[in-house]
Amino acid sequence: MKYFKNSIFLLLLAFSFSIVAQETNYGNQHLFDDFSYREGNVYRSASGKPGPEYWQNSADYNLEVSLDDENHTVTGNVTIQYTNNSPETLEFIWLYLEQNRFTENSRGTLTTSVLGSRYSGDVEGGYELSEVTAKTKTGTSSKHLITDTRMQIFLDKPLAAKGGEVTIKMNFKFKVPVEGMDRMGRLETEKGVIYAMAQWYPRVAVFDDVVGWNTEPYLGAGEFYCEYGDFDVKITAAADQTVVCSGVLQNPKDVLTKTQQNRFSEAEKSDKTVYIIKPDEVGKSSSNAKTNGTLTWHFKMENTRDVAWASSKAFIWDAARMDLGNGKMGMAQSVYPIESDGTAAWTRSTEYTKNSVEFYSKTYYPYPYYNAINVAANVGGMEYPGVSFCGYKSKGASLWGVTDHEFGHNWFPMIVGTNERRYPWMDEGLNTFINHYSTAAFNDGEYPTNTDKPRGLVRYLTFENREGIETSPEVAHARNLGYTAYYKPAAGLFMLREYILGTERFDNAFKSYIRHWAYKHPQPNDFFNHMENVAGEDLSYFWKGWFYGNGNIEMGVSSVKPHEGNYLITVENNGEIPMPVELQVTYTDNTTENVSLPVEIWQRGNSWTHLLKTKKDVKQVVLDPNKMLADIDTANDTWTKE
Incomplete structure (x- = not known):
């Protein structure tokens, strides 16, 4: 038995070496x-x-603000009901004060190139805060510390785990920037200023099970990471302003004319775009529910991570019904100035919005909000739950593309709440991916x-x-x-x-x-x-x-040789990323055959020979015939019989 065992071992060893001798650069296990x-x-x-035992904290917001369109300021107050669902007590709460980015000495300003960039912003803004309090069952604290775009509020006693609640209140005021890092701002138009309002209120940072408090400063390219909650928002503006906001308008009879109410009801039943405010009505007193003074617009939104709004006396306003599937309906809307009017431009915005949201709702996950509002602004493209800001000069394919992309963000990261500041690919990349299928489906x-x-x-x-x-x-x-x-x-x-x-x-x-x-x-x-x-x-x-990394895909067909009435096709992997292999074989009679090889062929080396069983003569072999791969060198993808 001992001699037999040794003989088997030697035979297996010799066989193993013969296999290895046919392979090159073996040892690819690290790639897998x-x-x-x-x-x-x-x-x-x-x-x-x-x-x-997954947990997640929550924050409900009650916001009341006033827009001063003469001094371009927003003044108001916020009440935040914060619930600690985590398994640990919290001694303090972190909030974001993102308007502080628009100051001369903010980290974002100081880390922006002197040559400027998309994320340049005004430097005459920032919050004025007062009456900051945090109230729990045990007492009230006003102690807080502001560092750049973050605010730490200390509690009188640690907030209880698994359900402890604190009510945070404060007054705030800020000047609306003209250039708001291409995410918000104000735009001068012929009929008035358009205010695109985002990152406009103090909001709670996320406390999670991965890093605890997420307190990365608001600098530029990094976007947002927010908790979910319910929002109650009241916005007071001059009576000649039209205000749109994430969520559902609660008091249309107070802020819309009877004609506008009737048109809105008509739009709720129409698949075609219906004007709420027509182009020739912009700036006329007959378009206002009051001729002077102010109006307060009241909106509510449930289970959302954020809200944004826009206001202007320059808005054309139109809308149409959205069919979200399973008997659920919503409203696609657009507001834009006369500079953006026209069938080649924003007159089709509501059509684009409707088609985009309907596609994603039926293909991936039901759209959770009633409204989807596209706002023409001096923002190239930026997304918020139920509201998007898009460039007012965009037209045609450009307007479709930005509209579709920004409303696609309602799925990533508004529904799937990823951390944009750390992992932008988890929202931008996934969204750009689904945009492809929406665009391919739009109008065939x-x-x-x-x-x-x-x-x-x-x-x-x-x-x-x-x-x-x-x-x-x-x-x-x-x-x-x-x-x-x-x-x-x-x-x-x-x-x-x-x-x-x-x-x-x-x-x-x-x-x-x-x-x-x-x-x-x-x-x-x-x-x-x-x-x-x-x-x-x-x-x-x-x-x-x-x-992860900068490796590339590079595969090719190195040889095709006759072998005992069949063919040996040898493929090679010259890149750092192994991939499955798809081959298309064309025979001399012009028939074709497809060959699929699994990615595991690369586990032991970078060359693999496949036995093609056929009685026909091979004329050509093409790797990746449908050009699906980002192969950096396609010169070796095709073998042709000489």
Whole structure:
């Protein structure tokens, strides 16, 4: 028995060496290993779902403000009902004061290039605060500390875990910036100023199970991370102002004329756009519910992470019904100045808004809000729950693109509440990905989309100073941010759906991710884990290669040789990211055959030979015949018989 065992061992050893001799650069296991923390806990499961003890704090807001359109200021007060659902007591509460970004000595101002950027902003703003209090069952505290765009409010005693409540109140005032970092601001038009109002009230920072308090300063490219809650908002403005806001208007009879009320009711039943305020009515006293003084507009919104609003006496206003599926209806609306009027421009805004929201609602997850309002402003494109600000000069394909993108954000991050300040790809990238399918569906492809052409990224992917998707938005170079946050992650998801997993497996996983994390706070690993668990595929090689690092895809066909009446097709992997292989074989009789090879062919080396069993003569072999991959060198993708 001993001799037999030794003989078997020597034979196996010799066989192993013969296999290795046929492979080159063996030892690719590191490309397939797990790359990050993949285990679950009671808060976040290994399957990528919220765990059995997942918790999340909440904040309800009552806001009352007045707009002074002569001095361009907003004055008001906020009451925040904050609930600590976490398993630990809290000695203080962190809030964001994002209007403090618009001061001369803010961190955001001091870290913006003197040459300026998209995220440049005015420096004559900032909050004036008064009467700051935090009241719990045990007492009231007014002690607080302001650091740049953050505010720490100290409590009289630690706030109880698992349900402790504190009521925070304060008065605030600020000057509305003209240039609000391309996220808010004010625009002079022929008929009046348009105020696009965002990041306009003190709001609670997120306390989560991952880092505790999320207190990154508001600098520029990094966006937002917010808790969910209910909002009650009252906005007082001059009687000649039209105000729109996230949420549902509670007092239309007080602020709209009888004609406008009737038109609004008509729009609620119409799939075609209906004017609420017509172009020739802008600026006329007959368009105002009162001829002088002020009006208070009252709005409510439930289970939202934010609210935004806009006000102007220059607004044309139109609307149409949205069919959100399952018998639920909503209202698509647009407000814009006469400079934006026209069928090539904003006259189609409500049509675009309606189609965009209806598509996402029926394809991915039901739209939760009644209104979707597009506001023409001096903001290139910025999203808030139920409200988007888009460039007032946008037209045609440009207006469709920005409208579709900003309303797509209602799914990422308004419904799926990711941390935009740390992981912009989780909202921008996923949103850019779904924008592709919405655009392809709109009017049977009226406008072009390029997400289905990942090879269009090759110039960036081979750029010497490229940066990875994981790069912080505040660190990424301005010329790279569009790729790291938007285009590269979107292209990656496209390849995952159309090339790696297939549409059915991907869609099952993607929709499940949205459903399980709706109104919650997923992290990158939650997304990775959930996609893998539902699709039933270990995708570590893909997450690691495409989402973390600067590696590239580069595969090719190195040879096609006759072999015992069949053919040996050898493919090679010259890149850092292994991928499954799709081949199209064309025979001399012009028939074709497709060959699919799994990604595991690259586990032990960078060259693989496949036996093609056929009695026909091969004329051509093409790798990735549908051009789905962002392969940086396509010169070796095709073998042709000489």
